[in-house]
Amino acid sequence: MRYTFVVLVENKPGVLNRVASLFRRRNFNIESLAVGPTENPEISRMTIVVECPNGDTDAHRLEANLYKLVNVIDVQDVTHLPTVTRDLALIKVKAGPERRAEVNNLASIFRARIVDVAPDSLTIEITGTEDKIESMIELLRPIGIIEMARTGQIAITRGTQSGIRRMPGLSNYYETTLDMSEVAF
């Protein structure tokens, strides 16, 4: 299944490469990775969506291996928690004057905005969950998508609760909530 991790790293050259290289090295497939600065200029925040075929076993492996990187400060698993998640897409569709109204209608249903109009194209900006963007894309596809850019998902937990830190021997989480013996090795 898909897991979402929030990873705080030192804002230094090469750190993105270290993180990406780790996923490759440990044979995990990144679905999306978004990185940007935080309120602290020395810390960057990554939101990583990754396929974990073995569920929590893989999630643990990933977290523990991320911590082996000297530049990684904090890893939280927000998969199972209430979160606000957002993805942003810019979608350029092939639409002359005769289809502008149709596209505009679709955009307003999705609370998307038209940010560029040209004689035979429209560019739409949409933010939201991945699902919402996917549905928008499916509806625009028949009209003709010329090109598209997406930021990848970013996530933040609701309220003051932080994500799960799954470090064996370090957090009680391991002993109290997760029965790893159920997991096949």
Place this chain on the structure above:
Amino acid sequence: MKKKGAQILWEALVREGVEVVFGYPGGAIMPVYDAMLDYPIHHVLVRHEQGAAHMADGYARASGKVGVAMATSGPGATNLVTGIANAMMDSVPIVCITGQVPAHLVGSDAFQETDVTGITLPITKHNYLVTRADEIARVVHEAFHIARSGRPGPVLIDLCKNAQFEEAEFDHYPPPIRLPGYQPVTRAPLHLLQKAARLINQAKQPVILCGHGVLMAGAEQELLYLATKAQIPVASTLLGLSAFPASHPLSLGMMGMHGEVHTNLAIQNSDLLIALGMRFDDRVTGVLKAYAPKATKIHIEIDPAEIHKNVYADVPLVGDLKLVLQDLIPLVEENDHSEWMAQILAWKEEADQRSIMNWEPDGKLHVPHLVREIWNATGGDAIISTDVGQHQMWAAQYYAFEKPNRLITSGGLGAMGFGLPAAIGAWFANKDREVWAIVGDGGFQMTAAELTTAVQEGANVKVAIMNNHFLGMVRQWQEFFFEKRYSAVDMLTPDFVKLAEAHHVPARRVTRPEEVQEALQWARQTQGPAVIEFVVEREDAVYPMVPQGAALHEMIQRPPRQRA
């Protein structure tokens, strides 16, 4: 005070306690080699950079300090790679310093430019590209801190040439470390310690698995105390050998693919495994589905990423092994497992009947016998470094290690060519101790050029070449698993005596058992390095053997002796 970057590097190395650096100069690191002349650190000129990394590795394992290797950019750095990977797999603290082209040329495919931080990213614990002189002091201090703390490992510093030339302030050392993401855990929580102690106190058939971590943490005394207090037998991984005295009644020797029969049977039949500083490598477990099925597992380990990686740990204790054991031992009750020990000894007696050590002399040289002869000659107290292959397993099986850090071998990576340079490195750590490199004819040829390094340094290293004119371990696998279709294993070897003599090393060839003792004494009495080539039985195999994909108790045992 202003100093050049190259000077700051040496100032920092001196303050980190470095006494010896193994290296090879070249264009991109010349300012460092120039500045070196003014500092009290001994430099060992190797013959190939792989030798430098392995020497730093052998030095680190024998001394418990951080080993340092140095090379130039490009080919110098890439030649270090095998040695760095080796240190990574075996958690050995080394710091590698490589020259790099000037910062303004980085990325331009300049002469001898290679992306060394990129290449070594997955095989270092951490690495640095240093482009400015004012970064050097902090980076060196961090590198040594990272290399030696937590789960030790190699750290590489790629030092741009301009940073070596330029000047920066150098006032106080050590500079403050800022590593917000690096905080190794040292102690385990009490409730887990209590849970572990309860399991230990209740166990009927427990086994302690002693890994490299026991040696790395210096926890040999704690291990001895735990084992004797609760009367629990101790099985060792290859790298854990020498942490627990082989002559101790509770010692089971080596476990795993070429482990002792009774050791593997004990693990498979145990009800509790107490794993200390080991990572359940596939060479140790056999097929995981059938590994110690009845046993509860306590895993004490400094690296959280090793917990549950291969084997599920019922009680994970993450921390420094020495501290965790110190916390755990008071909670463990005195106990008696004499019934369990009797069972294990019965297995041992059964297996011993097949042992090659009980063979009548047949006029041929067998490596297990030679290892035992070396043990006899050295009083069992030498530092043994090995290469990789059959001789390595025989050395592990038959040199009964009594004292810590006496076996230096390439475990995780299995890097042929490790034996000789590692022995030279180990000698630098203990110049008054006897050091033997037990190597095969294949692996020795990979780094044989380091013989002259040994001569130039007066390194008192004895080399025992076990020459079967085969790549023996590969041949053994082809015999067992590929219907004896020998492919690329039959090896023409050079005249090792002449080869050694060409390197200014006195050498002898031994072909008959009655020559062995005298030759060993000759080597021991020779000043400086000496080489003995033992022409051994060609097609012997290492027994017992757990075939790949088999369970740990499904061992191929030595066939009964055919009478001639």
